Amino acid sequence: MSTAVTTSRSDGAPANAAPILSARGVTMRFGGLTAVDDVDLDVYPGEIVGLIGPNGAGKTTFFNCLTGLYKPTEGQVTFDGAVLPPKPRRVVVAGMSRTFQNIRLFANMTAAENVMVGRYCRTSSGPLTSILHGPKFRREEAETKARAEELLAYVGLAGYEEHLARNLPYGHQRRLEIARALATDPKLILLDEPTAGMNPQETQEAEDLIFKIRDSGLAVVVIEHDMRFIFQLCNRVLCLVRGKALIEGTPGEVQSDPRVIEAYIGTGDEESDEPVADEIAREVRTDEADDFGDGPAPGAGSHAARPDHQDGDR
Ligand SMILES: Nc1ncnc2c1ncn2[C@@H]1O[C@H](COP(=O)(O)OP(=O)(O)OP(=O)(O)O)[C@@H](O)[C@H]1O
Ligand SMILES: [Mg+2]
Secondary structure (H helix, E strand, O other), X not given: OOOOOOOOOOOOOOOOOOOOEEEEEEEEEEOOEEEEEEEEEEEOOOOEEEEEOOOOOOHHHHHHHHOOOOOOOEEEEEEOOEEOOOOHHHHHHHOEEEOOOOXXXXXXXXXXXXXXXXXXXXXXXXXXHHHHOOHHHHHHHHHHHHHHHHHHHHOOOOOOOOOEHHHOOHHHXXXXXXXXXXXXXXXXXXXXXXXXXXOHHHHHHHHHXXXXXXXXXXXXXXXXXXXXXXXXXOOEEEEEEOOEEEEEEOHHHHHOOHHHHHHHHOOOOOOOOOHHHHHHHHHHHHHHHHOHHHOOOOOOOOOOOOOOOOOOOO
């Protein structure tokens, strides 16, 4: 599989390119708790950036700040050269879409209808044409339906168009959320734990889908607890701990940084009860054994023996 980004800077970011997303000094406070603390992030077209950190590190809150769900207490988000107002609809129209850690589908609507909902930010029929079902509305509705079917096939859900979202298996629901996000024609897609609760085969399929999305020219930011997934998938990784950016760099740099290991497993030598901590520790040992840590090109390396993710949604 091709690598869309030339990672010639030391932190893995592409040289001579303008970021599609620039977050500067993003801070989110809830009363006395600073969930996100002065975080910067640049995302370049055609790259996959991983966002990791222990539970409660502020990853989802950071996504919520980027996508206008939360108005950051401080800081600024620039997308495609313009400062983004913290309003979800404006963010989606600008070209940034997302999926959610806890799946948020319209449970009693079909798979096709769920994707069509994502498409409506790109249609122009007003309330009157919609009520009257005029020719413009009917033409746009047919186009929207055709695009929804195309996207369902793209994410591997061909044949499920008329299935109710609530009846789909869990892994299919996650794919459906991605199809709905893609229906908005994004330039950047943010995925919050896209493999949570998936079995190893579903995880591998999700990884292939994310590569396919990246190869179509989109930038991707992905939150994951599955370290093998993150280190195989990403061009760069940002690690948050207690709301602060601990380190940003290539997968190799992040995976071998003692502070990252400490953030997950503490300072003791004993194996932690936390499966994620053990997983990152295993990844580091693998790195020492087979020199995996130079930051594998996305798509390279074995997809086998992927550990099942047990965290579920939070
Ligand atoms: N709306 C809110 N009001 C108050 N506190 C919040 C709110 N949302 C998040 N928090 C707190 O902010 C901190 C960061 O939470 P967040 O969900 O962003 O973490 P996370 O890194 O996504 O964790 P996980 O890996 O468990 O999903 C937590 O302490 C959480 O309890
Ligand atoms: Mg989260």
